[in-house]
Amino acid sequence: MSSPVMMSVMRCFRFTRVRLWSVYSTAQNRQVFAHSCLRRLSTMSHTVPPVLSVVPSRALVDEKFRVLVENLPPGAPVTLHSLHQSEDKDYWEAYGHYISDERGAVSVADDLSFGGTYKGKEAMGLLWSMRPVPGSRDGLRLRKSDVCTPLLVNISVYSGHVTEGFREQSPLALAITERWYMAPGVQRIVIKEEGVKGTLFIPPGPGPFPGILDMWGGSGGLMEYRSSLLASHGYISFALEYFSPGELKSADTEFEYFEKAFNIIQKHPQVIPDRVGAFGLSLGSVFTIMLAAESNVIKLQCGVCVSGNHLYPRELTLRGVFLVLASKSHKIRHDENNYEIWRDMGLAIVNNPTKGKVDVGKINCPLMLLNGGDDQNWPTVEAAEDMAQMLRAVGKEHLLTRVTYPDAGHLIEPPYSPHFRATKFIKDITKEKVILLWGGQTKPHADAQEDAWNKILSFLQQHLYSNTTPKARM
Amino acid sequence: MAMQDGDECNAELEASNGQSTNQWVTSWMDRKCCVKLSVQPSRGLVDEKFIILVRKVFPGFQLTIQALHTCDHGHSWEAFSHYTANATGTVNVSEDPSLGGTYSGVEPMGLLWSLRPVPGSKPGLRMKKINVQTPMVVKISVYQGHQTEGLVDQVPLAGVVVERWYMAPGVVRIPITEERLSATLFLPSGPGPFPGILDLWGGAGKLVEYRSALLASHGFAAMTLAYLSPKVVRETGKMVDDTYFEKAYGVLERHPQILSSRIAMLGFSIGASVTLRMAVYSQVIKLRCAVCISGIHVQPIDRPVVQVLSYFNDDAKTQVTKENHVISRNWVLPITKDPSLKVDVGRLQCPLLLVVGEDDQNMAAQESALDMKEMMERAGNSHLLTVLLYPNTGHLIEPPFTPFVRFSNFRSVKLPQMGMALLGGEVVAHSRAQEDAWRKTLNFLKESLYGGTDSLSRL
Numbered sequence: 001m002s003s004p005v006m007m008s009v010m011r012c013f014r015f016t017r018v019r020l021w022s023v024y025s026t027a028q029n030r031q032v033f034a035h036s037c038l039r040r041l042s043t044m045s046h047t048v049p050p051v052l053s054v055v056p057s058r059a060l061v062d063e064k065f066r067v068l069v070e071n072l073p074p075g076a077p078v079t080l081h082s083l084h085q086s087e088d089k090d091y092w093e094a095y096g097h098y099i100s101d102e103r104g105a106v107s108v109a110d111d112l113s114f115g116g117t118y119k120g121k122e123a124m125g126l127l128w129s130m131r132p133v134p135g136s137r138d139g140l141r142l143r144k145s146d147v148c149t150p151l152l153v154n155i156s157v158y159s160g161h162v163t164e165g166f167r168e169q170s171p172l173a174l175a176i177t178e179r180w181y182m183a184p185g186v187q188r189i190v191i192k193e194e195g196v197k198g199t200l201f202i203p204p205g206p207g208p209f210p211g212i213l214d215m216w217g218g219s220g221g222l223m224e225y226r227s228s229l230l231a232s233h234g235y236i237s238f239a240l241e242y243f244s245p246g247e248l249k250s251a252d253t254e255f256e257y258f259e260k261a262f263n264i265i266q267k268h269p270q271v272i273p274d275r276v277g278a279f280g281l282s283l284g285s286v287f288t289i290m291l292a293a294e295s296n297v298i299k300l301q302c303g304v305c306v307s308g309n310h311l312y313p314r315e316l317t318l319r320g321v322f323l324v325l326a327s328k329s330h331k332i333r334h335d336e337n338n339y340e341i342w343r344d345m346g347l348a349i350v351n352n353p354t355k356g357k358v359d360v361g362k363i364n365c366p367l368m369l370l371n372g373g374d375d376q377n378w379p380t381v382e383a384a385e386d387m388a389q390m391l392r393a394v395g396k397e398h399l400l401t402r403v404t405y406p407d408a409g410h411l412i413e414p415p416y417s418p419h420f421r422a423t424k425f426i427k428d429i430t431k432e433k434v435i436l437l438w439g440g441q442t443k444p445h446a447d448a449q450e451d452a453w454n455k456i457l458s459f460l461q462q463h464l465y466s467n468t469t470p471k472a473r474m
Numbered sequence: 475m476a477m478q479d480g481d482e483c484n485a486e487l488e489a490s491n492g493q494s495t496n497q498w499v500t501s502w503m504d505r506k507c508c509v510k511l512s513v514q515p516s517r518g519l520v521d522e523k524f525i526i527l528v529r530k531v532f533p534g535f536q537l538t539i540q541a542l543h544t545c546d547h548g549h550s551w552e553a554f555s556h557y558t559a560n561a562t563g564t565v566n567v568s569e570d571p572s573l574g575g576t577y578s579g580v581e582p583m584g585l586l587w588s589l590r591p592v593p594g595s596k597p598g599l600r601m602k603k604i605n606v607q608t609p610m611v612v613k614i615s616v617y618q619g620h621q622t623e624g625l626v627d628q629v630p631l632a633g634v635v636v637e638r639w640y641m642a643p644g645v646v647r648i649p650i651t652e653e654r655l656s657a658t659l660f661l662p663s664g665p666g667p668f669p670g671i672l673d674l675w676g677g678a679g680k681l682v683e684y685r686s687a688l689l690a691s692h693g694f695a696a697m698t699l700a701y702l703s704p705k706v707v708r709e710t711g712k713m714v715d716d717t718y719f720e721k722a723y724g725v726l727e728r729h730p731q732i733l734s735s736r737i738a739m740l741g742f743s744i745g746a747s748v749t750l751r752m753a754v755y756s757q758v759i760k761l762r763c764a765v766c767i768s769g770i771h772v773q774p775i776d777r778p779v780v781q782v783l784s785y786f787n788d789d790a791k792t793q794v795t796k797e798n799h800v801i802s803r804n805w806v807l808p809i810t811k812d813p814s815l816k817v818d819v820g821r822l823q824c825p826l827l828l829v830v831g832e833d834d835q836n837m838a839a840q841e842s843a844l845d846m847k848e849m850m851e852r853a854g855n856s857h858l859l860t861v862l863l864y865p866n867t868g869h870l871i872e873p874p875f876t877p878f879v880r881f882s883n884f885r886s887v888k889l890p891q892m893g894m895a896l897l898g899g900e901v902v903a904h905s906r907a908q909e910d911a912w913r914k915t916l917n918f919l920k921e922s923l924y925g926g927t928d929s930l931s932r933l
Contacts, residue, residue: 049665049666057642058518058639175642175663176663184634185633
């Protein structure tokens with residue numbers, strides 16, 4: 001055998017399982033990579049691989065991308081695969097089955113997926129249909145804690161229609177895409193003022209900007225990613241930490257805490273004082289509605305409530321709220337997986353006249369309610385209907401915008417986030433670890449997330465960015 | 475009095491000049507609510523286009539858009555342009571004409587390629603990214619009115635930050651020191667194997683990484699090689715000879731993630747001279763194709779290639795402009811007929827792309843290209859040759875949207891002391907040439923290195 005042929009025979013490489021996954025983490029750290037350690041199995045060592053591109057390669061999480069594969073044989077079955085390792089070290093993946101066209105190309109935005117974790121023409125299916133890889137722990141949820149770094153996703157193309165064992169095979173090509181929760185120039189400032197804790201995000205530019213008080217849900221802690229995303233859209237957004245599960249004192253948080261937080265935003269030199277709104281998810285929505293209705297101290301310009309409700313009396317602290325829930329815990333049902341379904345607890349309150357509800361009729365600002373029709377955690381649609389009735393009774397129904405997404409669940413997250421149908425939850429009073437059923441079917445839920453975000457941004461734009469009424473300067 | 479919301483906002487804007495401070499602050503704050511500035515994408519590769527939109531200003535509103543950048547050397551660069559909003563109160567930089575500033579007309583990327591050092595900077599500065607693992611950060615701001623100076627003292631109406639990257643996510647940077655080389659290898663993400671490119675910069679000497687990083691972002695394993703003053707020269711006191719480049723080629727050829735039969739060379743300026751010599755004469759280097767930017771084939775074949783220009787240094791032929799810029803293009807003119815003084819391109823066996831600026835004042839690239847064409851026609855291999863000739867374009871043909879530089883200070887083998895070399899070109903034509911040449915270069919490389927009879931797609 002001649003020397004070049006010998007060399008090509010010797011150049012048989014194997015991608016070991018460890019190497020494939022460490023390429024990912026090495027690229028993530030952008031470190032020097034010892035190429036002499038890398039070996040790859042190929043039966044066609046002289047053949048040029050297909051070219052996989054993701055455009056844009058760096059984007060905000062709510063921006064679309066186009067995944068394109070070229071240089072394949074025509075009519076070739078291939079699998080597009082996405083892989084992400086979360087901050088908790090779990091692996092999430094999605095995949096779709098495609099056939100290349102007569103030019104040997106596959107365009108995920110234009111072609112049909114014939115199977116996998118998503119079907120049909122789905123430009124972003126490789127993100128929203130992600131789920132934990134087989135063998136993962138139960139009840140996982142994917143949320144980014146560090147918003148100053150991007151979420152990294154490996155996009156790969158495999159030969160044939162593959163459904164499992166992606167780890168054990170070598171892809172034909174791979175591209176890494178960055179998904180950011182923060183636009184360049186957004187500032188992140190930790191706030192600890194007058195006992196109020198949270199993180200403030202400020203858009204680039206001189207300002208001033210409208211402000212948003214951003215309140216997360218009952219799983220507690222501090223999630224910053226929605227605030228950083230709102231700042232990337234031109235709002236000074238304050239992610240408020242108001243509850244930490246297991247921390248006894250935080251359950252004594254009183255209503256005044258939220259008013260103080262709102263003041264901190266309003267006082268900020270770069271905030272337009274009469275353009276401050278609130279945004280809540282789940283339990284955070286409750287406080288949005290309370291602030292809108294009950295506060296004598298602050299004036300909300302508008303409120304966005306995702307999967308929220310008005311079913312808590314004003315005078316209760318969070319602890320009181322949890323006690324109310326505990327008193328109704330006999331209404332918790334379990335599904336076939338033993339996941340907890342809480343919605344009946346809430347229905348009991350909805351069907352109860354007035355007692356234990358926020359007096360929604362006192363609201364004087366526009367309010368947008370976005371809910372999932374398959375919400376198994378709380379009867380948000382019924383609560384929204386109840387709120388509409390209360391507002392109608394005092395002639396203020398025009399303030400309300402209600403959007404209901406059939407077959408969407410409780411956790412309506414930013415666009416292209418995976419769907420979480422049931423995840424782990426720590427119940428505060430008992431410290432019990434359970435899995436809560438949030439509900440929703442993946443495809444309709446993903447559509448809902450995309451549509452909801454567009455509607456939310458338009459709503460905020462309209463109420464926080466448009467001109468004030470003439471009376472301010474007459 | 476009844477006013478529409480829009481009129482309200484604009485009345486404040488128009489009346490804001492000469493107002494008392496309180497009124498100015500109020501109207502300033504309201505003005506802020508109106509103006510929306512966006513750049514899409516906010517994070518892109520340096521060769522990708524962006525769309526700059528200014529919205530929610532009054533129809534007919536005059537504004538200035540400014541770009542500001544601090545380069546790796548710490549110098550400030552600025553560009554600005556004047557626009558007038560249309561009937562919907564919008565300015566779209568990709569569609570609307572600039573009425574003045576550092577560029578005019580419809581120029582989607584003008585705010586990048588017309589960047590120049592701020593007034594008061596040292597002359598002859600060149601923008602070069604040293605650390606390719608961080609992005610080039612550009613601040614884009616919009617100001618009221620058509621302004622030409624003093625922007626830095628004003629508060630803009632809005633501002634955003636844009637990142638321009640030389641490296642796509644997943645591209646790996648590997649310093650190479652084996653074989654006493656001074657090089658950096660950039661590998662695309664993925665298992666590969668990938669076609670390889672040996673990337674040679676020019677007379678500015680040190681290791682320049684940004685073009686290789688960008689090539690890797692397009693799917694090529696690219697290795698940039700320093701050869702004029704790399705460590706080995708400093709250590710031994712000797713200039714490199716041909717074996718240095720052959721060793722570099724060997725590193726690519728042996729690399730497990732590089733296709734040994736699909737390696738190209740891309741050279742700029744003196745690097746182009748090296749590329750031509752290796753492509754024709756080397757017994758070791760087997761190129762799939764070659765790209766030569768702003769280079770010449772005139773060189774003493776029996777001497778080390780790095781002496782290529784000092785050999786021709788002729789004070790009598792040096793011209794100096796009234797600004798004291800040195801024109802060295804005439805050193806090799808007229809193109810010699812002596813075969814020992816030029817690369818015999820008639821013996822070339824791979825496709826060759828020549829990228830040439832007609833106004834190159836540093837090297838006689840155009841005359842050289844013409845001579846190469848004649849030689850190849852006589853030898854019967856001119857079908858391998860593609861020449862891209864750009865009018866009003868100078869020597870320094872960089873990746874797209876790189877700010878244009880007409881002259882630059884550098885010390886090279888031909889100028890023993892620091893002087894200013896005239897590179898030539900006119901800003902608009904040169905910038906267009908950079909964009910067009912890069913696209914065509916990438917296509918040429920893709921065709922030669924990714925296409926061909928043994929590629930998957932032809933099965």
